[in-house]
Amino acid sequence: LMQEGVTTSSLQSDGTQEEFPLNTLLHMDETEEILGEDTVFTLNSLLNSKFGSNFRHRIAHGLLDSSQFGSTIGIYTWWLILHLIFRPIVAGMNDEDESSREEQDKSEE
Numbered sequence: 001l002m003q004e005g006v007t008t009s010s011l012q013s014d015g016t017q018e019e020f021p022l023n024t025l026l027h028m029d030e031t032e033e034i035l036g037e038d039t040v041f042t043l044n045s046l047l048n049s050k051f052g053s054n055f056r057h058r059i060a061h062g063l064l065d066s067s068q069f070g071s072t073i074g075i076y077t078w079w080l081i082l083h084l085i086f087r088p089i090v091a092g093m094n095d096e097d098e099s100s101r102e103e104q105d106k107s108e109e
Contacts, residue, residue, distance in 0.1 A: 003088070006030045022056065023048055035084075046077050053077075 001008050006028070009019045025031055026044045035043075045052030053073045058064045068074055 001025060001031060001034065004030070004034050006034075042080065046073065046080065
């Protein structure tokens with residue numbers, strides 16, 4: 001969100017800057033515009049919602065034992081986060097490939 005210019009924190013009256021909690025970030029319109037409705041729903045279900053797996057909450061409060069990290073939910077959460085990390089990198093590679101093809105097409109004319 002920050003890379004897209006979205007404000008993800010607030011300035012407190014005492015001069016400290018506080019990041020918005022995950023719940024706030026996932027309910028921002030910009031998040032859905034950037035990641036898409038399905039991804040935001042999935043992130044909220046996996047990490048935040050009491051009606052989903054609430055994986056983040058369970059990790060943060062020590063409610064998971066180590067075997068649960070290899071569960072279906074654990075592996076899917078890992079994959080989704082990895083996907084989100086590499087998504088901008090892959091998009092940048094695709095942009096570079098497209099501009100290279102355009103330059104090559106111009107030079108062939």
